[in-house]
Amino acid sequence: MEAKIPRQHQDTQPGIEAELDPQPKVIRHLYKGANKLKDKVALITGGDSGIGRAVAVHFAREGADVAISYTPREEVDAQKTKELVEAEGRKCLLLPGDIREEAHCKQLVDDTVRQLGKLNILVNNAGLQLQHKTLEEATDDDLVATFETNIYSFFRITKAAEPHLHKGDSIINTTSVTAYQGRADLLEYSSTKGAIMTFTRALSSNLISKGIRVNAVAPGPIWTPLNPASVSAKEVAQFGKDVPMKRPGQPSEVAPAYVFLASEDSSYITGQVLHPNGGTIINA
Amino acid sequence: MEQMEIEARPQHQDEQPGLEYKMDPQPIYIRDNYEGADKLKDKIAVITGGDSGIGRAVAIHFAREGADLALLYHPREEQDAQKTKALVEAEGRRCLLLPGDLKQISYIQETVETIISTYNRVNILVNNAANHVEQKEFSGISDQQMRETFELNILAMFRLTKSLLPHMAAYDCIINTTSVVSYRGSESLIDYASTKGAVTAFTRSLSQNLVERNIRVNAVAPGPIWTPLIVATKSPEEVEKFGKDTPMERPGQPAELAPAYVFLASEDASYFSGQVIHVNGGEIINS
Numbered sequence: 293m294e295a296k297i298p299r300q301h302q303d304t305q306p307g308i309e310a311e312l313d314p315q316p317k318v319i320r321h322l323y324k325g326a327n328k329l330k331d332k333v334a335l336i337t338g339g340d341s342g343i344g345r346a347v348a349v350h351f352a353r354e355g356a357d358v359a360i361s362y363t364p365r366e367e368v369d370a371q372k373t374k375e376l377v378e379a380e381g382r383k384c385l386l387l388p389g390d391i392r393e394e395a396h397c398k399q400l401v402d403d404t405v406r407q408l409g410k411l412n413i414l415v416n417n418a419g420l421q422l423q424h425k426t427l428e429e430a431t432d433d434d435l436v437a438t439f440e441t442n443i444y445s446f447f448r449i450t451k452a453a454e455p456h457l458h459k460g461d462s463i464i465n466t467t468s469v470t471a472y473q474g475r476a477d478l479l480e481y482s483s484t485k486g487a488i489m490t491f492t493r494a495l496s497s498n499l500i501s502k503g504i505r506v507n508a509v510a511p512g513p514i515w516t517p518l519n520p521a522s523v524s525a526k527e528v529a530q531f532g533k534d535v536p537m538k539r540p541g542q543p544s545e546v547a548p549a550y551v552f553l554a555s556e557d558s559s560y561i562t563g564q565v566l567h568p569n570g571g572t573i574i575n576a
Numbered sequence: 577m578e579q580m581e582i583e584a585r586p587q588h589q590d591e592q593p594g595l596e597y598k599m600d601p602q603p604i605y606i607r608d609n610y611e612g613a614d615k616l617k618d619k620i621a622v623i624t625g626g627d628s629g630i631g632r633a634v635a636i637h638f639a640r641e642g643a644d645l646a647l648l649y650h651p652r653e654e655q656d657a658q659k660t661k662a663l664v665e666a667e668g669r670r671c672l673l674l675p676g677d678l679k680q681i682s683y684i685q686e687t688v689e690t691i692i693s694t695y696n697r698v699n700i701l702v703n704n705a706a707n708h709v710e711q712k713e714f715s716g717i718s719d720q721q722m723r724e725t726f727e728l729n730i731l732a733m734f735r736l737t738k739s740l741l742p743h744m745a746a747y748d749c750i751i752n753t754t755s756v757v758s759y760r761g762s763e764s765l766i767d768y769a770s771t772k773g774a775v776t777a778f779t780r781s782l783s784q785n786l787v788e789r790n791i792r793v794n795a796v797a798p799g800p801i802w803t804p805l806i807v808a809t810k811s812p813e814e815v816e817k818f819g820k821d822t823p824m825e826r827p828g829q830p831a832e833l834a835p836a837y838v839f840l841a842s843e844d845a846s847y848f849s850g851q852v853i854h855v856n857g858g859e860i861i862n863s
Contacts, residue, residue: 293846320843326613493860500823500858512847536787541847548844556607557835559580560799560828562858571787571849573780575862 293317293542297515297532299525305420306362307517309341309369316515317542318346318376323353325380328555330355333408335400337361337391337449338418340370342516343466346543347415347550348373352380354551359385359404361418369517383408391418392440397448401456411456413554416446416488417466421481421522435480442484446491459503464553465492467565469512472574477523485510489565496563505562507553512569513540536571579607580829584802584819586812592707594808596628596656603802604829605633605663610640612667615842617642620695622740624648624678624732625705627657629803630753633830634702634837635660639667641838646672646691646698648705648736656804678705678732679724688739698743700841703733703775704753708768710809722767729771733778746790751840752779754852756799759861772797776852783850792849794840799856802827823858 298313309316334351338344339360348358358377362370370386377384385407389396405411420441424430446465457463470478471485489508496506513519513532520528532540549566552558567574582601589598596603621638625631626647635645645664649657657673664671672694676683691698706729711717737750744750757765758772776795783793800806800819806827807815819827836853839845854861 322614322843324613324615326611327609328611496858496860497823514847536784536849537847545847548839548842549848552835552839552844556609557839558832558855560824560832560855560857561836561853562823563860564854564856566848566853567851568845568847569851570847571783571792573784573850 293545297529297540299529300520301525301528302517302521304365305521306366307521308366309345309517310372312517312520316342317544319349319353319547320544323350325353325355328354328551328557329413332356332412333404333410334413334415334554335359335361335404335411335453336415336417337445340366340373342518343511343514343543343546344415344417345369345373346547347417348384349376349380350547350551351554352377352382354555355382356413357383357408359387359408361387361389361391361400363390364388391445391449392437394448397445398452400449401452405456411453412461414450414453414463415550416449416463418445419466419481419518421478421518423477423522424479425477427479430480438480438484442481443487443491446488450495457504462505462507462554463495464550465508467492467508467510469510469567469569469572469574471510492565493563500562505558507558507561507563508565509546509549509553510565510567510569511541511546512572514546515540515542532570535569539570541568541570580604580832581826582802582829584815584827586816587807588812588815589804589808591652592709592808593650593653594804595653596632596804597659599804599807603629604831606636606640606834607831610637612640612642615641615838615844616700619643619699620697621700621702621841622646622648622691622698623702623704624736627653627660629805630798630801630830630833631704632656632660633834634704635671636663636667637834637838638841639664639669641842642669643700644670644695646674646695648674648676648678648687650677651675678736679727681735684732684735684739692743698740699748701737701740701744701750702837703737703750705732706753708765708805708809710764712764714766717767725767726771729768730774730778733775737782744791749792749841750782751837752795754779754795754797756797756854756856756859756861758797779852780850787849792845794845794848794850795852796833796836796840797852797854797856798828798833799859800827801833802829819857822856826857828855828857
């Protein structure tokens, strides 16, 4: 899992995994499925690449069909994820579009249920990260776009999904270590991640009587297209060196936490956050 | 999932540590459909309090994932330990039984020698043994009770970890059992809750200390779990209500705890260290 990262930068968001060097690790060779998600259906936002792709492939190896949402710009990454899911013998429904639009959020759920028959696991994972050295640099458009992508979509997609979820089903939200630590240069992003953490806790108690579990994962520095697309080439080369493990994590080191939270392995866990962050102590 | 929704019935055991074979209903230690996936293939795991409760469930899950085991427990718990051994062997793995008192330094030393002479190494240490004695009044906690609670729940954890560390290597790991009371306190378990606070901080500190050796250190913080610890320390009336004050309004079963230990022990958690997984029926702690 220890790969050296050369300087690189992508100018357009969202980033493209196909252009990353080295290629992120999606799943480790020795990862054996154990039918933990046998015949479940999962919807994963940002499922084309990065953590979302790794989650899609792990879910498929554990027996689930998956629907992935992504922006049309990420088609090449989405096609690769589809191939990887199908190689596990499961279905992969591709749902390109803009999750900042309320109608699209509803459409994602409708398409998933219509084409894959049901919905058991919702992974709210897509996130936009814009770096600004000062607060003044952040435009109102940046602010609105970040909140629309990172938290409004979670509300909207979850709202559309809830009627389809039943006892034993689960929702997993991607928050971030920055929700706990704050991040001087990621003001909007880290604020939305704080919102996601609290949304997770609030929703967990709201849905508990229905037997639907709601948890979150708070990744630290993980090697995904999000980074070269949002920070400088020099910063990319230093990525992850400031955590106790002194290296970035790979998506393959994060996805098993989603399997754990999606499966019966965590039947007594709700409202909680798992922290794959390379050893950083947060107050948890 | 339905299988786990079992209510506790009023009962009490007069002696500590409690005995699982006397409990009604019997705790569930592994769910019927739990499939192993070689997550701990040929690893050697040491589990304190491994005879019963959470420790037994962890032992059986680890065995199903391919590990051989050494279990430390109190001599009074021999019958529970024998059953756990039989369950581990039914998974096709070895189970070394090591009865004794973890409050005795000599026992820890002898135990480590036996483990190493049997298995040559240790890959996973699960510091899980603990006891609590309820006292409604703070002044009811005798000095002896305070010392015994600390000696078992945290000093033994230091000592055993220190003795086993020279036999552990890169990519091995340690998992400590802390508790939800580490975060929210407990009015009638003040000494126990304090030791669990120590366990949480020990986990965080040791994780930083061992990160350069690539040994991961994490913890699990259970809420109300149906184990012999409960019936040996609470009144029948309290046992009947056990776990009903959680958001899920039921106690958890050991079978719902053990997969968190498997997760932390395996490569699935290779980027986790210094963290705590909260298996507590939905109680929000400050994480």
